[in-house]
Amino acid sequence: xxxxxxxxxxxxxxxxxxxxxxxxxxxxxxxxxxxxxxxxxxxxxxxxxxxxxxxxxxxxxxxxxxxxxxxxxxxxxxxxxxxxxxxxxxxxxxxxxxxxxxxxxxxxxxxxxxxxxxxxxxxxxxxxxxxxxxxxxxxxxxxxxxxxxxxxxxxxxxxxxxxxxxxxxxxxxxxxxxxxxxxxxxxxxxxxxxxxxxxxxxxxxxxxxxxxxxxxxxxxxxxxxxxxxxxxxxxxxxxxxxxxxxxxxxxxxxxxxxxxxxxxxxxxxxxxxxxxxxxxxxxxxxxxxxxxxxxxxxxxxxxxxxxxxxxxxxxxxxxxxxxxxxxxxxxxxxxxxxxxxxxxxxxxxxxxxx
Numbered sequence: 001x002x003x004x005x006x007x008x009x010x011x012x013x014x015x016x017x018x019x020x021x022x023x024x025x026x027x028x029x030x031x032x033x034x035x036x037x038x039x040x041x042x043x044x045x046x047x048x049x050x051x052x053x054x055x056x057x058x059x060x061x062x063x064x065x066x067x068x069x070x071x072x073x074x075x076x077x078x079x080x081x082x083x084x085x086x087x088x089x090x091x092x093x094x095x096x097x098x099x100x101x102x103x104x105x106x107x108x109x110x111x112x113x114x115x116x117x118x119x120x121x122x123x124x125x126x127x128x129x130x131x132x133x134x135x136x137x138x139x140x141x142x143x144x145x146x147x148x149x150x151x152x153x154x155x156x157x158x159x160x161x162x163x164x165x166x167x168x169x170x171x172x173x174x175x176x177x178x179x180x181x182x183x184x185x186x187x188x189x190x191x192x193x194x195x196x197x198x199x200x201x202x203x204x205x206x207x208x209x210x211x212x213x214x215x216x217x218x219x220x221x222x223x224x225x226x227x228x229x230x231x232x233x234x235x236x237x238x239x240x241x242x243x244x245x246x247x248x249x250x251x252x253x254x255x256x257x258x259x260x261x262x263x264x265x266x267x268x269x270x271x272x273x274x275x276x277x278x279x280x281x282x283x284x285x286x287x288x289x290x291x292x293x294x295x296x297x298x299x300x301x302x303x304x305x306x307x308x309x310x311x312x313x314x315x316x317x318x319x320x321x322x323x324x325x326x327x328x329x330x331x332x333x334x335x336x337x338x339x340x341x342x343x344x345x346x347x348x349x350x351x352x353x354x
Contacts, residue, residue, distance in 0.1 A: 003023065004020050004023075004127070005020060005021045005022060005023045005024075005126055005127050005128045006018060006019075006020055006126065006127050006325055006326070006347075007019060007020070007021045007063050007125065007126035007127070008063065008064050008065065008125040008126065008325065008328040008345075009021075009061050009062065009063055009064075010047055010048055010058060010061065010062050010063075010064055011061045012051060012058065013048075013049070013050060013051030013058070014048065014049065014051075016048050016064070016328070016329055016332060018325075018326065018328055018329070021063075021126065023127075023128045024128065024129070024130045025074075025130070026074055026075065026076045026079075026130045027076055027130070028076040028077045028078040028079075029076050029078050029079065029132055029133055029134070030076045030079070030130045030131060030132055030133060031072045031074065031075050031076065031079060031082055031088075031130065031131060031133045031136055032072070032073050032074035032075075032128060032129075032130050033070035033071060033072060033073065033088065033090070033124075033128065033129050033130070033131060033136070034070055034071045034073045034127065034128060034347075034348060035068060035069075035070040035124055035125075035126060035127055035128065035129055035347035035348070036069055036070045036071060036087075036145040036149075036346070036347055036348045036351065037068070037069050037070075037144075037145040037146045037148070037149040037344055037345070037346060037347070037354070038065045038067060038068040038069075038124060038125045038149060038344070038345045038347060039067035039068070039146075039149045039150060039152070039153070039319075039342050039343070039344050039345075040065075040067075040331060040332060040335045040342075040343045040344075040345065041066065041067055041152075041153070041179075042178070042179075042335075043066075043117070043118075044064045044065065044066075044117060044123075044125075044332070044335075045332060045335050045336050047062075047064065047117070047119075048064070048332055048336075049336065052119075053118075053272075054272075054275070056118050056119050057119060058119050059119060059120060060119075060120060062117065062119055062120065062121075062122055062123070063117065063122040063123045063124070063125060063126055064117045064123050064125045065116065065117055065123035065124045065125025065126070065345075066090075066092040066115070066116035066117045066118075066123050066124065066152060067092075067149045067150065067152035067153060068089075068090045068092070068116075068123075068124045068125075068129075068148075068149050068152070069087065069088065069089045069090065069139065069145040069146070069147075069148030069149045069151075070087075070088065070090070070124075070129065070145070070347070070348075071085065071086070071087050071088070071348075072084050072085060072086045072087075072088060072136070073128070075133070076133065079133040081133070081138075082133055082136060082138065086138050087138070087139045087145065087148065088136040088137055088138055088139060088148070089136070089137045089139055089148035089149070089151045089152075089301060089304075089305065090116070090124060090131055090135065090136055090137075090152075091135040091136075091137065091152075091155075091301050092115055092116035092117070092123070092124075092135075092152065093107070093108055093113050093114070093115045093116075093135075093296055093297075093298075094113065094114045094115075094131070094132045094134075094135045095107040095110045095112075095113050095114075096110070096112045096113060096114055097110070097112055099111075099112070105298065105299060106298055107298050108159075108295055108296045108297060108298040109295060114132075115296075125325070125328065125345060125347070126325075126347065127325065127347050127348075137151075137301045137302070137305060139305065140305065140309045142309060143305065143308045143309050144316075144353075144354040145353075145354065146316070146319055146344055146354040147308050147315055147316065147354075149344065150183075150315040150318060150319070150342070151300075151301060151304040151305065151308070153179050153180060153183050153318075153342075154183045154186070154187065154300075154304045154307075154308075154313070154315055155296075155297040155300035155301065155304055156180050156183060156184075156270065156294070156296065156297055157180065157183035157184040157185075157186060157187035157188075158187050158297065158300040158303055158304060159294055159296070159297035159298065159300055160184050160187075160245050160247075160268050160270045160294050161184065161187045161188050161191050161245070163268050163292050163293075163294055164243045164245055164266050164268045164292070165243065165266060166187075166188050166191045166192070166193050166243060167191060167192055168191075168192035168194075169192065169193075169194045170188070170191075170192065170193040170194065170242055170243055171193070171194060171195045171196075171237055171239070171241040171242050171243070172188045172193045172195070172196045172197070172241055172242070172243045172244070172245065173196075173197045173198075173199070173233050173241040173243070173244040173245070173257070173260055173261070174188070174196060174197070174198045174199070174214075174244075174245045174247060175198075175199050175244065175245070175246045175247055175248050175253040175256060175257055175271075176198075176199070176200060176246070176247035176248035176253065176271060177198050177199070177200035177202070177205035177206055177208065177209045177214075177217075178200075178205065178247065178248075178341075179318060179341055179342055180247045180270055180271070181198060181200070181205075181209070181245075181247040181248075182205075182208065182209060182212055182318060182341065183315070183318070184245045184247060184270070185198055185209060185212055185213065185214055186212055186213070186313050186314070186315065187307075187313065188245070189213045190307055190312045190313050193243075195215045195216070195237055195241075196213070196214050196215050196216075197214070197215065197216040197217075197218060197233050197236055197237060197241065198214045198216070198217055198218070199217075199218040199219075199220050199229065199233075199253075199256075200217075200218075200219070200220060201219070201220050201221075201222070202338075203219055205341075206218075206219060208317070208341060211317065212317065216233075216236045216237070218232055218233060218236070226252055226253075226255035226256040226259050226260075227259050229256045229260065230256055230259035230260035233260050234260070239262065240260060240261060240262035240263075240265070241260065241261060241262060241265070242261070242262050242265045242266070243261070243265055243266050243267075243268070244257040244258075244260055244261045244265070244266075244267045244268070245268050245270060246267060246268065246269050246270060246271055247270045247271045248271040248273070249271030249272045249273030249274075250271070250273055251273060251274070251277045251278060251279070253271070254267075254269065254273075254277055254279050255278075255279055255280060257269075258279060258280050258281075258283055258284045258289060258291070259280060259283065261289050262289075263287035263288060263289065264287070264288050264289070265289055265290070266289070266290045266291075266292060267284070267289060267290070267291045267292070268292045268293075268294055269291065269292070269293055269294065270294045316354070317341075318341050318342045319341070319342050319344050319354070320339075320340030320341045320342060320343070321334055321339065321340045321342075321343040321344070322343075322344050322345075322346060322352070323343065323344075323345055323346070324345070324346050324349070324352070325345050325346065325347045328345060331343050331345055
């Protein structure tokens with residue numbers, strides 16, 4: 001077993017370092033993983049740039065990374081369903097107690113949940129990492145490590161589409177064509193949405209959305225009012241969409257989502273912006289537009305693995321950049337600059353394959 005465990009550690013705002021940490025020992029219900037592929041998320045970059053997200057404040061050094069897949073190298077004494085050599089995708093949120101949220105199947109809402117790379121919990125952007133075995137899911141042979149790592153953002157799309165009630169024939173507006181907007185698009189189409197419109201400021205992102213199956217793309221200009229954008233979407237579809245999935249967190253986009261959704265429809269808020277937002281709440285109320293929140297995901301990994309293994313969803317085009325773990329700072333800078341879609345870090349020196 002290797003003695004070194006290179007890890008990407010955030011010490012404070014703007015201070016990301018690569019350092020060697022001890023290789024951890026798995027507890028009775030854990031597995032030790034040799035990490036393979038870890039994606040960089042906007043939240044990782046936000047912690048790096050700001051040292052906090054909302055009430056989650058970095059108080060001590062923390063390993064980043066939560067979109068991950070690796071190989072089992074050691075199992076805890078109580079682990080039955082995994083063995084050494086298994087390739088697994090990691091669900092980063094693990095409930096710490098069997099509270100009411102856990103019992104009702106909405107464990108993502110448990111206030112004491114462990115979550116990779118959310119202070120004070122360490123993430124898995126490192127060579128060796130231990131995780132609760134019940135939240136490690138075996139990957140079929142035809143699903144790559146990178147696809148396994150992309151199950152995390154894909155899960156946000158699955159949870160959002162479930163919360164929205166996307167089904168056969170749904171018409172859907174997606175605000176924002178970043179990684180989360182794009183996975184929401186993939187999932188909406190896989191769940192049977194007949195028409196999906198996607199909006200973004202950047203034409204290159206919309207080009208990727210078109211490649212991934214969006215029926216209509218709308219380039220947003222900063223001079224557009226929310227009502228004007230809502231009208232553009234309605235004109236494209238011939239009617240207002242039944243569902244809007246808002247992935248930007250921008251106040252104007254939340255306004256567009258409400259104005260743009262058909263009466264009796266659903267707006268799902270996925271993107272996180274400022275704590276307070278001015279929105280046309282009465283417009284939504286009198287038209288019976290339901291506004292639903294999304295916090296991460298729950299019970300999505302099995303569906304995501306089935307979608308990938310069957311070929312119903314293809315996430316491979318999302319990966320646009322790859323870096324070895326040794327170049328983590330450069331990889332973070334690439335993400336910060338908004339280059340490409342998904343930046344993937346490769347943590348196994350002997351295997352840089354997807």
